[in-house]
Amino acid sequence: MSSRFDRKKLCLSFGAILLILLPMLASLCGEPYLISLASRILIYALAAVSLDLILGYGGLVSLGHAAFFGIGAYMVAILAHHDFEGTALISWPLTVPGSDSALIAWPAAVLCSGLLAAIIGALSLRTTGMHFIMITLAFAQMLFYFFVGLESYGGDDGLTLFSRNTLPHFDLSDDTQFYYVCLVLLFVFLLLASRLVVSRFGLVIRGCRENDKRMQSLGFPTYRYKLLCFMIAGAASGLAGALIANQIEYVSPGLMHWTRSGVILVMVLLGGTGTLYGPVLGAAAFLLLEEILSIYTEHWMLYFGPLLILVVLFARHGLYGILAGKGKRYG
Amino acid sequence: MAEPLLRIDKLSKNFGSIVASQGVSLEVFPGEIHALIGPNGAGKTTLLNQIAGDLVPDSGQIFFDGHDITRLPLYQRSHLGLARSYQITSVFPQLSVEENLLLAIQAQRGHSFRFWRRGLSIPELRDDLESSLERVGLSERAEMSACNLSHGEKKQLEVGMALACNPRLLLLDEPMAGMGPGGTVELSKLIRRLKEKTTILLVEHDMETIFALADRITVLVYGEVVTTGTAEEIRSNAIVRHAYLGDEDEAC
Numbered sequence: 353m354s355s356r357f358d359r360k361k362l363c364l365s366f367g368a369i370l371l372i373l374l375p376m377l378a379s380l381c382g383e384p385y386l387i388s389l390a391s392r393i394l395i396y397a398l399a400a401v402s403l404d405l406i407l408g409y410g411g412l413v414s415l416g417h418a419a420f421f422g423i424g425a426y427m428v429a430i431l432a433h434h435d436f437e438g439t440a441l442i443s444w445p446l447t448v449p450g451s452d453s454a455l456i457a458w459p460a461a462v463l464c465s466g467l468l469a470a471i472i473g474a475l476s477l478r479t480t481g482m483h484f485i486m487i488t489l490a491f492a493q494m495l496f497y498f499f500v501g502l503e504s505y506g507g508d509d510g511l512t513l514f515s516r517n518t519l520p521h522f523d524l525s526d527d528t529q530f531y532y533v534c535l536v537l538l539f540v541f542l543l544l545a546s547r548l549v550v551s552r553f554g555l556v557i558r559g560c561r562e563n564d565k566r567m568q569s570l571g572f573p574t575y576r577y578k579l580l581c582f583m584i585a586g587a588a589s590g591l592a593g594a595l596i597a598n599q600i601e602y603v604s605p606g607l608m609h610w611t612r613s614g615v616i617l618v619m620v621l622l623g624g625t626g627t628l629y630g631p632v633l634g635a636a637a638f639l640l641l642e643e644i645l646s647i648y649t650e651h652w653m654l655y656f657g658p659l660l661i662l663v664v665l666f667a668r669h670g671l672y673g674i675l676a677g678k679g680k681r682y683g
Numbered sequence: 684m685a686e687p688l689l690r691i692d693k694l695s696k697n698f699g700s701i702v703a704s705q706g707v708s709l710e711v712f713p714g715e716i717h718a719l720i721g722p723n724g725a726g727k728t729t730l731l732n733q734i735a736g737d738l739v740p741d742s743g744q745i746f747f748d749g750h751d752i753t754r755l756p757l758y759q760r761s762h763l764g765l766a767r768s769y770q771i772t773s774v775f776p777q778l779s780v781e782e783n784l785l786l787a788i789q790a791q792r793g794h795s796f797r798f799w800r801r802g803l804s805i806p807e808l809r810d811d812l813e814s815s816l817e818r819v820g821l822s823e824r825a826e827m828s829a830c831n832l833s834h835g836e837k838k839q840l841e842v843g844m845a846l847a848c849n850p851r852l853l854l855l856d857e858p859m860a861g862m863g864p865g866g867t868v869e870l871s872k873l874i875r876r877l878k879e880k881t882t883i884l885l886v887e888h889d890m891e892t893i894f895a896l897a898d899r900i901t902v903l904v905y906g907e908v909v910t911t912g913t914a915e916e917i918r919s920n921a922i923v924r925h926a927y928l929g930d931e932d933e934a935c
Contacts, residue, residue: 548798552795552802555785555789562776565757566775567786568757569736569761570758570787571758571759571760571761571762573756573758577795
């Protein structure tokens with residue numbers, strides 16, 4: 353038991369050190385391009401970990417997680433757009449100007465996606481199983497088409513950011529600094545989430561995954577707990593969206609297309625559901641494989657597909673399960 | 684006699700053309716072990732489901748401690764003091780034994796919108812947890828996943844969870860089902876000990892257990908109450924013998 357525990361700790365410390373040292377390693381190798389790829393991995397990891405909260409711990413398979421990702425990204429882009437044009441975001445009943453400050457745009461993105469999650473969750477959590485999958489999917493697609501039709505914000509073509517957000521003491525346009533900001537946010541979220549899943553709240557969520565009816569007969573109004581969990585996951589995904597908008601300095605409705613939800617879901621499955629750290633691994637594996645395989649062929653999915661099937665079939669807790677052993681699922 | 688803790692008034696429930704409960708009236712008094720018996724398909728579990736809130740009756744009323752709970756949501760009933768164990772064991776298989784019990788304990792301690800401290804390490808919950816582990820004899824198994832327990836141990840855990848809710852009325856649905864003889868004795872002892880703390884409504888097939896444990900017995904046949912009485916009265920009741928127990932020699 354203790355050797356497994358050590359193995360897990362070893363994996364986590366190694367991973368953390370690797371992530372911290374990565375920019376230095378990249379510049380040593382003379383491949384600064386790696387840093388922006390790594391930032392993308394961190395951002396998708398954040399989205400994937402948040403999905404794992406509701407998927408792996410709550411047992412709720414959502415195919416609409418990219419909706420929150422996209423809303424977060426659009427929030428940043430729209431605020432920046434108004435700031436650049438010098439127009440007001442809202443002009444009545446009170447004037448709200450745009451902003452290019454991360455301290456305003458990012459919390460706004462989190463709040464907005466959290467609220468959206470409250471609305472989508474309030475309706476979709478009344479269903480379970482297949483219906484839940486379909487309803488979350490439908491909401492995300494509705495939002496996708498809404499933004500496709502939203503001509504004032506670029507519609508189908510999306511919005512280009514003039515520059516990245518500003519953050520006091522940091523220069524986000526510098527890739528290395530931006531990387532560390534992403535890394536800190538991911539670490540903080542992982543810390544919060546790892547506390548959350550073993551807290552009383554987390555135990556209730558895990559109980560709901562196992563047997564919702566039984567939880568009710570024990571005296572838990574399960575709907576409220578699941579809704580809050582869904583909101584937390586949505587808000588975190590919105591933060592990831594705000595970061596991706598800054599990273600690629602461009603947003604488009606494609607960010608919330610259902611295939612994007614699928615990509616995040618695949619990252620979770622690949623890394624290991626219900627493991628929190630697994631999805632980070634999943635995001636890294638997915639994006640690296642995409643990067644490498646697409647050098648050789650544009651049909652990289654052809655090779656990626658079988659690989660995914662192998663992992664899902666033979667590794668119960670995904671890549672994380674292979675690396676960290678078959679110890680406890682969480683914590 | 685004292686006020687009944689549970690009073691069921693002309694409860695009826697149909698599933699299509701199948702009558703599951705037909706005008707069932709029943710009273711359970713504080714401190715007693717009340718048993719429900721009847722042949723297969725007599726509607727015992729259906730009745731229990733309606734009391735617990737898993738099913739909503741078509742007509743009739745259920746009063747618990749004077750409150751009309753006929754249409755009260757499932758989760759609110761447990762706060763009034765109703766707890767049940769299921770016929771098909773429904774512990775949480777992927778959670779550890781202690782987590783299973785902790786859920787039952789924390790359900791009684793206000794809301795669980797607590798996000799930071801590790802549930803299992805909170806001292807005031809830990810005390811309760813240790814004592815309920817001990818009560819059902821599962822201290823050794825605390826960290827094991829519930830799915831790895833034996834059938835009997837799962838039953839014990841199930842009863843332990845119902846108990847951890849500090850219920851005023853405990854609904855036990857065939858606690859002895861599928862237990863070996865040793866387990867039956869063990870569980871009977873546990874139930875008798877429980878009697879000092881709580882009122883029990885028990886559905887059971889095992890006649891020996893019933894006659895040994897129950898203060899009063901209600902006989903249900905085809906969704907209708909045939910009779911209610913003490914163990915002695917039921918044993919000697921001619922209709923019951925005919926409808927349920929069969930002739931002397933066949934009695935199980």
